Amino acid sequence: MKIHEYQAKQLLQEAGVAVPRGIVCQSPDDVANAFAELRGELAVVKSQIHAGGRGKGRFREEPDQAGVVLAKSADEARANAEQMLGNTLVTIQTGEEGKKVNTLFVEEGLQIANELYLGIVVDRDTAGPVLILSSEGGMEIEEVAKESPEKILHEPFSAAYGLHTFQAVKLAYRLGLDRQAVRSAAKFLPAICRFFLDNDCSMAEINPLVVTTDGDLIALDAKVSFDENALFRHRNFEELRDLNEEEPTEIQAAEAGLSYVKLEGNIGCLVNGAGLAMSTMDLIKLHGGEPANFLDVGGGANVDQVTEAFRIILADDNVKAVLVNIFGGIMKCDIIVEALLSAYDKVGFSVPLVVRLEGTNVEKAREMLAASGKDLIAATDLTDAAKKVVATLNA
Amino acid sequence: MSILIDTETRLICQGLTGKAGLFHSQNCRDYAKNECGRSEDFVVGGVTPGKGGSDVDGFPIFNTVEEAVNKTGANATMIFVPPPFCGDAIMEAADAGIKLIVAITEGIPVRDMIKARSYVAHTDSRLVGPNCPGVITPGVAKIGIMPGYIHNPGSVGVVSRSGTLTYEAVWQLGNIGMGQSTAVGIGGDPIIGTNFIDLLEMFQNDPGTEAILMMGEIGGNAEEQAAAYIKENVTKPVAAFIAGVTAPPGKRMGHAGAIISGGSGTADEKIAALQDAGVEVAESPADMGTAVKRAMEK
Numbered sequence: 001m002k003i004h005e006y007q008a009k010q011l012l013q014e015a016g017v018a019v020p021r022g023i024v025c026q027s028p029d030d031v032a033n034a035f036a037e038l039r040g041e042l043a044v045v046k047s048q049i050h051a052g053g054r055g056k057g058r059f060r061e062e063p064d065q066a067g068v069v070l071a072k073s074a075d076e077a078r079a080n081a082e083q084m085l086g087n088t089l090v091t092i093q094t095g096e097e098g099k100k101v102n103t104l105f106v107e108e109g110l111q112i113a114n115e116l117y118l119g120i121v122v123d124r125d126t127a128g129p130v131l132i133l134s135s136e137g138g139m140e141i142e143e144v145a146k147e148s149p150e151k152i153l154h155e156p157f158s159a160a161y162g163l164h165t166f167q168a169v170k171l172a173y174r175l176g177l178d179r180q181a182v183r184s185a186a187k188f189l190p191a192i193c194r195f196f197l198d199n200d201c202s203m204a205e206i207n208p209l210v211v212t213t214d215g216d217l218i219a220l221d222a223k224v225s226f227d228e229n230a231l232f233r234h235r236n237f238e239e240l241r242d243l244n245e246e247e248p249t250e251i252q253a254a255e256a257g258l259s260y261v262k263l264e265g266n267i268g269c270l271v272n273g274a275g276l277a278m279s280t281m282d283l284i285k286l287h288g289g290e291p292a293n294f295l296d297v298g299g300g301a302n303v304d305q306v307t308e309a310f311r312i313i314l315a316d317d318n319v320k321a322v323l324v325n326i327f328g329g330i331m332k333c334d335i336i337v338e339a340l341l342s343a344y345d346k347v348g349f350s351v352p353l354v355v356r357l358e359g360t361n362v363e364k365a366r367e368m369l370a371a372s373g374k375d376l377i378a379a380t381d382l383t384d385a386a387k388k389v390v391a392t393l394n395a
Numbered sequence: 396m397s398i399l400i401d402t403e404t405r406l407i408c409q410g411l412t413g414k415a416g417l418f419h420s421q422n423c424r425d426y427a428k429n430e431c432g433r434s435e436d437f438v439v440g441g442v443t444p445g446k447g448g449s450d451v452d453g454f455p456i457f458n459t460v461e462e463a464v465n466k467t468g469a470n471a472t473m474i475f476v477p478p479p480f481c482g483d484a485i486m487e488a489a490d491a492g493i494k495l496i497v498a499i500t501e502g503i504p505v506r507d508m509i510k511a512r513s514y515v516a517h518t519d520s521r522l523v524g525p526n527c528p529g530v531i532t533p534g535v536a537k538i539g540i541m542p543g544y545i546h547n548p549g550s551v552g553v554v555s556r557s558g559t560l561t562y563e564a565v566w567q568l569g570n571i572g573m574g575q576s577t578a579v580g581i582g583g584d585p586i587i588g589t590n591f592i593d594l595l596e597m598f599q600n601d602p603g604t605e606a607i608l609m610m611g612e613i614g615g616n617a618e619e620q621a622a623a624y625i626k627e628n629v630t631k632p633v634a635a636f637i638a639g640v641t642a643p644p645g646k647r648m649g650h651a652g653a654i655i656s657g658g659s660g661t662a663d664e665k666i667a668a669l670q671d672a673g674v675e676v677a678e679s680p681a682d683m684g685t686a687v688k689r690a691m692e693k
C-alpha cells in the first residue's frame with residue numbers, strides 16, 4: 001500500500017527522522033498562506049500523487065506547468081497552485097492518462113550542500129532488510145546501478161536490532177561526508193531503518209536525501225509503501241489510503257477475494273492460480289493475441305467469485321473475447337462448470353467465450369458444457385484454447 | 396528413492412481444527428492409505444492451542460507441537476495457521492525438533508517471515524514455503540494441498556514457485572507416460588525457506604531422479620542463481636518454464652514475490668540465464684512435459 005509524500009513525512013517526523021517544515025494545502029489560498037507561514041525567501045510547491053517523476057512531469061491542461069516548482073513569493077506560489085490543483089499531471093511513471101492533483105504540499109526551501117540517495121527494501125537473498133545509499137542523489141537508482149554501480153552502497157541490517165550506529169558512521173565516511181554530516185547521519189540512518197521495521201514497510205525511498213550547508217541530513221522527498229499483509233498491526237494506516245490513486249477495478253477485485261491486474265490488450269482471461277494465470281497471458285501473446293488482464297480466481301472458484309470475475313473482465317471496454325483456463329485439482333471441473341454456467345447467465349455475455357478445462361472429472365465437465373446449449377467455444381488443450389480465442393478476434 | 400518424504404515420515408497438521416486444515420489432513424491420510432498402501436497412520440495428529448485432548452475425525456489434537464512430537468513421534472508438519480500467527484507456528488515447529496516444516500498459509504507479513512526464516516536457519520529443520528502447495532512423493536505420501544491422483548511414481552523431480560502451474564506440468568508429464576520422484580512447491584512469497592538451489596542439489600544427489608523440471612516466474616533472481624548452480628553442479632537433464640513474459644513492471648501478479656521491480660526480475664533475463672546454462676526452456680506452458688523429454692534426449 002502506497003501513501004503520499006506528505007503522509008510519509010508526517011510519519012517520519014514522528015519517528016525522529018528529519019524532514020523539512022511543510023504544510024498540506026487544498027486550495028491556492030492555502031498555498032499563499034503556507035508560503036507566508038513558512039517565513040522563508042522561497043518555498044517548494046509539490047503535487048501530491050503516488051507516481052514519481054513529478055518535477056519533470058507536466059500538466060495536460062497547462063503544458064508549461066511543472067509538477068514541482070520553486071516559488072519566491074506568496075503570489076507566485078498561488079499562481080502556480082491555480083494551474084496545478086484539479087489538473088492532470090503526466091509523468092514518466094503515470095502513463096499517458098496521468099493523475100489528477102487534489103493536494104499540494106508546500107515546504108520550506110533549504111540551503112543544500114549535497115544530494116544523496118537512500119532506499120530501504122527487503123532483500124530476498126539475505127532474507128532481511130537492506131539499506132541502499134548512493135552519492136548520486138536525485139537520479140533514478142536504476143540508472144546509477146547501470147552506469148556506475150560502484151557508487152551504490154548496500155548495507156544489510158538486523159531486523160531485530162535495526163542499523164547499528166557504527167554501520168551508519170561507516171557508511172557516512174564511505175559517502176565522503178564531513179564531520180558534522182557524519183554526526184547527523186549517525187542519528188538519521190538508524191532512525192529511518194527503525195521506522196522501516198516498526199511500520200512493516202515494504203519500501204522506503206528518500207531521493208534526494210540532502211545534506212544542508214549546516215551539515216544536517218534531511219529527507220527532501222519521501223516515498224513509502226507498506227506490506228499489505230501486515231496492515232492488521234497498523235489499523236491507523238487505513239485512513240492514509242487514497243483510493244483515487246488506485247485502479248477502481250483492482251479495488252473491486254480485491255474486495256471479492258480475486259487478484260486482478262488490468263493490462264492493455266483485448267483478450268480477457270480468468271484462471272485459477274497465479275502461476276497459471278501468468279502463463280495463460282504468455283500463451284495468448286505467443287499465439288499472436290494480447291492479454292487484457294491478469295486474473296487469479298483462487299482455488300475455490302465458487303459462483304459468486306466467478307460471476308464477479310466475469311463482471312470485472314467485461315467492464316473493460318477493450319475486451320473483445322474471454323478465455324477461461326481452469327486446472328481442476330481438489331476443486332473438481334464439474335463443480336467449476338456449474339459456477340461458470342451460472343455466472344454466464346447472470347453476467348450476460350456479449351463477446352466470445354473460450355473455455356479450457358483440465359483435471360479432476362474433466363469428462364463430466366465437458367459433457368455439461370456441451371449440453372448447456374450456451375454459445376461458448378470448448379477447447380481441448382492449452383494451445384487449442386489460445387488459437388481459438390485469438391481466431392475469434394479475426395473472425 | 397525420493398527427497399524430503401519417505402516411509403519414515405510421520406505428519407502432524409498445525410491448524411487441523413480449521414476447515415482447510417481438516418480437509419487437507421483427511422486428503423493426506425487417504426492418499427497415504429489408499430494410493431500408497433501405507434498400513435500405519437501417516438497423519439498422526441493435529442495442533443491447535445486450547446483444543447488439546449480432543450479428537451477430530453480420528454486425529455488426536457494437542458495444545459503444542461512439543462506435546463504432539465512427544466506423544467506421536469511426528470517428524471513433519473503441515474501448517475494452515477492464519478497469517479498473523481503463522482510465523483510463530485513455524486518457529487514452534489522448529490523448536491520442537493520437527494525435521495520438515497511445510498507452510499501452506501498465504502499472506503504472512505514479510506517481517507514475520509524474516510524472523511521465522513532466521514530462526515529456522517539455526518536449527519536442523521527444513522522449511523518449505525510458505526504460500527506453497529507442499530511436497531508429494533507419488534506412491535509414498537503427500538504433504539500439502541495438491542491433488543494426489545494426478546501424480547505418478549517416476550523419475551522426474553519437479554520444483555516450482557506456483558501451485559496450479561505445477562499441476563498442469565505434472566498432468567502433461569502423465570500424458571506422455573512420465574512420473575515424478577518428488578514434486579515440491581517452494582512458494583510464491585519473496586522470503587521462503589527452501590529455494591531452487593537447495594532442491595536442485597537434492598535432486599542431483601537422489602538416485603531416483605533422472606531429470607528435473609523447474610518452473611519459475613518473474614520477481615527476484617532465484618532462477619538466475621539456479622542457472623548458475625546448474626551450470627556448475629547439475630549433470631542431470633534440466634527443463635524449465637518461466638511464467639510472466641507478458642507481465643508489466645511494477646505490478647504484483649498474484650504472488651507476493653511475483654513483481655518486476657527496478658527493471659530486474661524479468662522473465663526474459665531468467666530464460667536467457669537458464670538457456671545459457673544448457674537448460675531446455677519451454678516457450679509455451681503447453682510444452683512443459685515435452686520439454687523434459689527433449690532435455691533427456693539431448
